[in-house]
Amino acid sequence: MKTQKLSVGDKIFKTANGLLLIIFCALILYPLLWIVSGSFSDPFALMTGKVHLWPVNPTLRLYKVVFMHPDIWTSYGNTIVYTIVGTFISVALTCLAAYPLSRQEFFGKKFFTAVLMITMFFSGGMIPTFLLVQQLNMLDTIWAIVLPGSMSVYNTIVMRTFFITTIPKDLEDSAFLDGANDIQFFGKIALPLSKAIMAVMVLFYGVTHWNSWFSAFLYMSSRERYPLQLILREILIQGNTSIAGGGGDNDLIGEGVKFATMVVATVPIMCLYPFLQKYFTKGVMIGSLKG
Template sequence: MLSASVSDPKAVIEGRMWLLPIHPTSVGYEKILHNREVLIGYRNTILYTVIGTAINLAMTVFAAFPLSRRDFAGRGVMTAFLVFTMFFGGGLIPTYLLVRDLHMIDTLWALVIPNAVSVYNIIIMRTFFQTGIPHELQEAASIDGCGNLQTLRKIVLPLSMPIIAVMVLFYSVGHWNSYFNALIYLSDRHKFPLQLFLREILVKGEMDEMLQGGAAMIGQDQQILDAEAIKYAIVIVANLPILLLYPFLQKYFVKGVMIGAIKG
């Protein structure tokens, strides 16, 4: 994909590009960088991902920590209630009506509040707290005078970096790739995430704005070639942040998933 994004589009279409770039060109990236809507979408997606992941992480920690405590009365009932929501939901129409009644249509909150927490991730983090952090350590902190929030902040969270890294990766990838909620709840193009613009380019083929300026002077064949270059380039641009994030979290990712899932 990377080689195709910097290769001659004609060579890519004809199948002559196999692994290494052929006749390198940056036409796809040039047109992306000169397209204002793509840059707006990139900015919006970063904003939605950062805010959404922060909310997701906070909600998950504050739900998983009490459920992992042996002294929390009714934790079994609460866990069953949460698991119930994994099998039964209101559906799209009731959810949309609720978001509308809360006046969140066409706002940032429509993208981050309805998906503020994942029960699956709560269970993974709860299991990590139960199996990865000795209960005796929390009891010792309690004897020393730590309250629940102090225990969470000073004891549990510093020892939970693997599972926190996993949650950050899970939630951030989900927000970065999400387009359906934006498609449903947003109408202002200035608030569109990158994925909606990517959808227009890859699925609907709306290339007019990227090809403005020279469209009258070039032939139809050249427009097709430029469109092909843009498709590959924008896929690379859209996935680059996640590709850069994963290597830094990889060592935590494997450990966190193994501890959080297998022992559950």
């Protein structure tokens, strides 16, 4: 069937399309490759602009400096805790809202949907939220990071759409005949049937919490409670690389330390990414269905 001959125009079209996509991919990958190569290179080669594609005089020196940085490990640990707690809270809130909203005869469905949707278009903003966190005495605690803004309207709608399409009414009816109530049905039947979407949610929220820096920036004041992203900000943006190495060649290795830091901070997500990509895409696909 598909042995149609391509016309000249189609051949040009195909080639141009392929070429442009190759250029696009190269533009995406090149800066990343450069950073990784730079982080394994001799810092002097980096400073003199000799690193272009592959590492020059490979060495782990820069990584030693990063791992000796006093705050990297603490903040790494903090970030792991914040990510786990935050993701748990986010996923729980999302499930608890999405399931009732997905049930046809749920009393108050319209009202609760409106309560949810309004927050998408109107919000109190940075300062009233800050004052609230202050009032609740949550400043400089983990709760300031994991609670405000931890429920995404978009994800809730994605999850609701999933429940509508995969948990049919018949299933519910037969469970109710056996004497189950909504909560039991949700926990024993609906949730186990929703492993795929749960994976999507854990990943969506997990990455968001791992990468988030702004709430910590606003609410945290003790250095020992900083998440990784705030320490990164000091190193990458404010150029504060000198605490690490000691000695006179800080200026020389500063740029290289940044490279190695970027790699260290991004490796966990990049390692998981290839395995998780299909779940992410699936999540967006479900979301794009009109629910």
